[in-house]
Amino acid sequence: MPKKAKPAANGQEEGPAPCKQMKVEVAEGPFPLNFDSPSGLFESLISPVKAETFFQEFWEQKPLLIQRDDLALATYYQSLFRLSDLKSLCRQGVYYGRDINVCRCVSGKKKVLNKDGKVHFLQLRKDFDQKRATIQFHQPQRFKDELWRIQEKLECYFGSLVGSNVYMTPAGAQGLPPHYDDVEVFILQLEGEKHWRLYRPTVPLAREYSVVAEDRIGRPAQEFTLKPGDLLYFPRGTIHQADTPPGLAHSTHVTISTYQGSSWGDFLLDTISGLVFDTAKADVELRAGIPRQLLLQVETTAVATRRLSGFLRMLADRLEGTGELLSADMKKDFAMNRLPPYYMGDGAELSTPGGQLPRLDSMVRLQFRDHVVLTVGPDPDPSDETREKVIYIYHSLKNKRETHMMGSEETESHGLLFPFSHMDALKQIWSSSAVSVKDLKLTTDEEKHSLVVSLWTECLIQVV
Secondary structure, three states, rough: OOOOEEEEOOOOOOOOOOOOOOOOOOOOOOOOOOOOOOOHHOOOOOOOOOOOHHHHOOOOOOOOEOOOOOOHHHHHHHHOHHHHHHHHHHHOOOEEOOOEEEEEOOOOEEEOOOOOOOOOOHHHHHHHOOOOOOOEEOHHHHOHHHHHHHHHHHHHHOOOOEEEEEEEEEOOOOOOOOOOOOOOEEEEEEEEEEEEEEEEOOOOOOOOOOOOOHHHOOOEEEEEEEEOEEEEEOOOOEEEEEOOOOOOOOOOEEEEOOOOOOOOOHHHHHHHHHHHHHHHHHHHHOOOOOOOOHHOOOOOOOHHHHHHHHHHHHHHHHHHHHOOOOOOHHHHHHHHHHOOOOOOOOOHHHHOOOOOOOOOOOOOOOOOOOHHHEEEEOOOOOOOOOOEEEEEEOOOOOHHHOOOOOOOOOOEEEEEEEEEHHHHHHHHHHEEEOEEHHHOOOOHHHHHHHHHHHHHHHOOOEEO
């Protein structure tokens, strides 16, 4: 674990603190990581640090360095992505800008060396060898099955999108200038060695990416070299830069990132509109008009400020009294844009219902629980002026791995819509290991059967 730099008498850091090296014993077998569950995967990823310790002491607080001299783990990490994989990937068809960036750090700035159109391996290798350029491969989980497997489990664990980039840098070179990111970062060192310098944040838990001038960051708070099998975590906002030491082989590492746009502020923005809408239906004060010419004022008046403060207190009281909080977009966006469940073969179990059709006397259970989101919102097509609430069930079973985290690519939502009266029955299915169809809390047998058939058709439940 990295230690804090010791303060000098003037309050300034004396220099980089040495990092404590942690040893880990990896279990026998082809996969040193535990894929039995999302929590098992994360705990094996940060082993020997316990998840509870990680979230209490490091998450969103300070970097964690885990250095592991373990051949099995290093070999597994190297299998995730190698420089030599680029030749076959180029044959599959990858493009500059979308899939690959070629860049160098020159005088504290990022210099992009991309060509136009399709990437040709010989040109890419020439830039790497002769121009000492870093190759950045965007979202390799679209091509590499084991990274898909890891990131899909991590999306289940965090409940947030998990992206990745691979960086390949020749000896004695640096690809990116000092900067900070708006994501929580996990670095896995795959090939060679990478020399890292971390600096104290100027913007803790930053909400955007930013390059920072070298003369503004001071001396490193931590400085160390990663080797294959090592892991480094640091929070968003942590200023960092990395280079491949001279005289050694190239370095390859993968940056796995998460929690972009997942702060309390983001959640408040997402839920406040629904809270205001519901409160305005019940309280005439919120439906009253604003003062004449308020929108023409250069500055908000004191009267308007007091009025809005009162409304905010009213909304807080309503929230505490009802406990109802509706997500407008975050849940749907997560379900639409995340990875589908990892599968081997053709994935027919994700698109074609299996087993027998549920009947009234059937016992059913929810499947792919970690890939299903249930939320409540207004009816998109109300039959009258009163917009009644309905239940939306979104899932990622039919999402396309090939477009994961590729923001410009079109995505579509997959799921179902039910009347709000079905909420208790859905909660029964969600909270039980198995439930009898005839015991569902709905008025008629027809409603019960229709509900479970709809879920079965989407591959969300199975008969047990």
